[in-house]
Amino acid sequence: MSPDLILVAVVGVLFAAGVTLLLERSLSRVLIGIIMLGNGVNLLLLLGGRSGDAPILGVTPAGGMSDPLPQAMVLTAIVITLGLTAFLLAMAYRSWQLTGHDEVRDDPEDRQIVRRAERDESSVPDDLDVGVRPWAEPTGRTEEADPEQVDPEPGPRRLDREADDA
Amino acid sequence: MNILVPLPVVVPLLGAALTLVLIRRPVLQRAISVAVLVVTLAVAILLLWHAYRTGPLVVYVGEWPAPLGIVLVADQLAALMLVASAAVTLCVLLYSIGEGRADPGQHAPVVIYHPTYLVLTAGVTNAFLSGDLFNLFVGFEILLAASYVLLTLGGTEERIRAGTTYVVVSLLSSMIFLTAIGLVYAATGTLNLAQLVERLDALPADLQLVLHFMLLLAFGIKAAVFPLSAWLPDSYPTAPAPVTAVFAGLLTKVGVYAIIRTETLLFPDGRAAEVLLMVALLTMLVGILGAVAQSDIKRLLSFTLVSHIGYMLFGVALTSAAGLAGAIFYVVHHITIQTTLFLAAGLVERRTGSTNLDRLGGLARTAPLLGLLFFLPALSLAGVPPFSGFLGKLGLLQAGVAAGGVLAWLLVAGGTLTSLLTLYATTKIWNLAFWRSPRAPGPEASERMPRLMVWATVALVVLGLGLTVAAGPLYGVSSEAAEDLRRRTPYVDAVFPDGPP
Structure with missing residues (x-):
């Protein structure tokens, strides 16, 4: 098996798809992106070595052996990716347990800015109309019951605000 | 002496296994962790002494000859980093033991804290000692995997949120x-650093540049260099105080260490120097401006951490021996001082229940010792004479002036401004949290600070002052390490005594 164009193209497609998925907000999609990216990198590592038959002394003549080092590195990389995938899955699950979704949330300062912008109509940032979220809006808690809720409009980032108030 | 080289990696890993087995015996677990780190520190000091006196120590793992097997190299730079990191990890471990003993249950590190912490140490030491690129990657992964666990200890909502960003960004950089x-x-057909020296030089210039910048990109994310630094101030402050402290002290410095190796051993032609200088300037300024705007001590300190990475990058990018020596000295200084400040912030949180500057006040009166423990490292961080921060910055600025040129002078000006703004930021903390009239303590406040926590912080403050006193010899070691790095041959000759294959 020689490093032909198809394999190189596969590496490119895996990288592209992985990066696209990384830009998503949902952690499960990010995770799939990381897995695809990881597979792309592994394939790339494999392409870096000489191709040939199994590198076993006495079975294959020295000239026809494949390079075993990239294969050893790919094995290590696969193990590492597997472990971290499991960890990320656990984090996505924990996030779902705690908040009912696994979206990557804004940091406290971004949230502050968004809240400030919501009160001041003149400086609304572009990304406010992000549309409906994939999770169900939580029920049983109304604006009247929450004295700290200055802005009566629920808005798309409601879950973040609840987390701040809590 | 060669038998000492793998010990800083093997002993913590063995300790991690032991503490994992003894998970139900907390006292024994603590004793083993402390013993392991004391041994690591002692070995690191011996390695530094040997590297300084007689040259780099090399171990071929499993007796495999050099380009085939894994090589561990303890040259002066690696040994110096080992000593600094081992000293800091030991103090932080004592601090967290003090915290855990004070209130078992609530903030106390869960039982997996000790094994994970030791694995983190092993990852850091492995990255410092590693003599080939793939082993460096494995070292990074070991320390990162441990850091993911430590950052999300307890799995609270805020930590999961911050941890998500951190894990995904770190994975991307990996x-x-x-x-x-x-x-x-x-x-090139090899990953052995010493062998790469020759083979990379033989590559065409444009290919060299591509490889160079890919490595710099990966290490830049880990070192939190400006356009790639946004993940740091968001994720670090949410972790428990000792964890934040050890992350702030060590993890970014491993990235800086890797950048130093890349710039000296692999690509010494200095073609990235101008880009690095500009990035260093932006890192310093953007970081410190972020710090000035913060109202929480931990977040503020995280921004100063990003900002001061710029100083080290400045020294590396100057590509002169003086600049490199300044950068190495600054790394050692910054590991100690930044960790101390985060530990002091942890003590503030323990004493008052908060690190928010709006809710703090009068600590200089109610807790004078704590005031001192914060004040001394803060002055050193800002670069007030005669502390080590001043000496490090002075060395870097002198190297910048000696280098000359518009960009170097811009950086000298930027570095001075950053130093002043750091002083402003730390003065802000001092004025609000320590100097003004006392505020009512929060519900989580406790009158008594556990003695071990205080003593661990005192030890680090003393270590920081020791850096000031011993600055002369330390600068000597840094200069020699920089000389060796610039010549490249000591490293290569140590790995291949009979010449590279």
Whole structure:
């Protein structure tokens, strides 16, 4: 098996798809992106070595052996990716347990800015109309019951605000 | 003496296994962790002494000859980093033991804290000692995997939120690093750093540049260099105080260490120097401006951490021996001082229940010792004479002036401004939290600070002052390490005594 164009193209497609998925907000999609990216990198590592038959002394003549080092590195990389995938899955699950979704949330300062912008109509940032979220809006808690809720409009980032108030 | 080289990696890993087995015996677990780190520190000091006196120590793992097997190299730079990191990890471990003993249950590190912490130490030491690129990657992964666990200890909502960003960004940087490794191997057929020296030089210039920048990109994310630094101030402050402290002290410095190796051993032509200088300037200024705007001590300190990475980058990018020596000295200084400040912030949180500057006040009166423990490292961080921060900055600025040129002078000006703004930021903390009239303590406040926590912080403050007193010899070691790095031959000759194959 020689490093032909198809394999190189596969590496490119895996990288592209992985990066696209990384830009998503949902952690499960990010995770799939990381897995695809990881597979792309592994394939790339494999392409870096000489191709040939199994590198076993006495079975294959020295000239026809494949390079075993990239294969050893790919094995290590696969193990590492597997472990971290499991960890990320656990984090996505924990996030779902705690908040009912696994979206990557804004940091406290971004949230502050968004809240400030919501009160001041003149400086609304572009990304406010992000549309409906994939999770169900939580029920049983109304604006009247929450004295700290200055802005009566629920808005798309409601879950973040609840987390701040809590 | 060669038998000492793998010990800083093997002993913590063994300790991690032991503490994991003894998970139900907390007292024994603590004793083993402390003993392991004391041994690591002692070995690191011996290695530094030997590297300084007689030259680098090399171990071929499993007796495999050099380009085939894994090589561990303890040259002066690696040994110096080992000593600094071992000293800091030991103090932080004592601090967290003090915290855990004070209130078992609530903030106390869960039982997996000790094994994970030791694995983190092993990852850091492995990255410092590693003599080939792939082993460096493995070292990074070991320390990162441990850091993911430590950052999300307890799994609270805020930590999961911050941890998500941290884990995904770190994974991405690892992927970039791994891609760079694949490309380097495809281009040169080796990953052994000493062998790469010759083979990379033989590559065409444009290919060299691509590989160079891919490595810099990967290490830049880990070191939190400006356009790639946004993940740091968001994720670090949410972790428990000792964890934040050890992360702030060590993890970014491992990235800086890797950048130093890349710039000196692999690509010494200095073609990235101008880009690095500009990035260093932006890192310093953007970081410190972020710090000035913060109202929480931990977040503020995280921004100063980003900002001061710029100083080290400045020294590396000057590509002169003086600049490199300044950068190495600054790394050692910054590991100690930044960790101390985060530990002091943890003590503030313990004493008052908060690190928010709006809710703090009068600590200089109610807790004078705490005031002192914060004040001394804060002055050193800002670069007030005669502390080590001043000496490090002075060395870097002198190297910048000696280098000359518009960009170097811009950086000298930027570095001075950053130093002043750091002083402003730390003065802000001092004025609000310590100097003004006392505020009512929060519900989580406790009158008594556990003695071990205080003593661990005192030890680090003393270590920081010791850096000031011993600055002369330390600068001597840094200069020699910089000389060796610039010549490249000591490293190569140590790995291949009979010449590279």
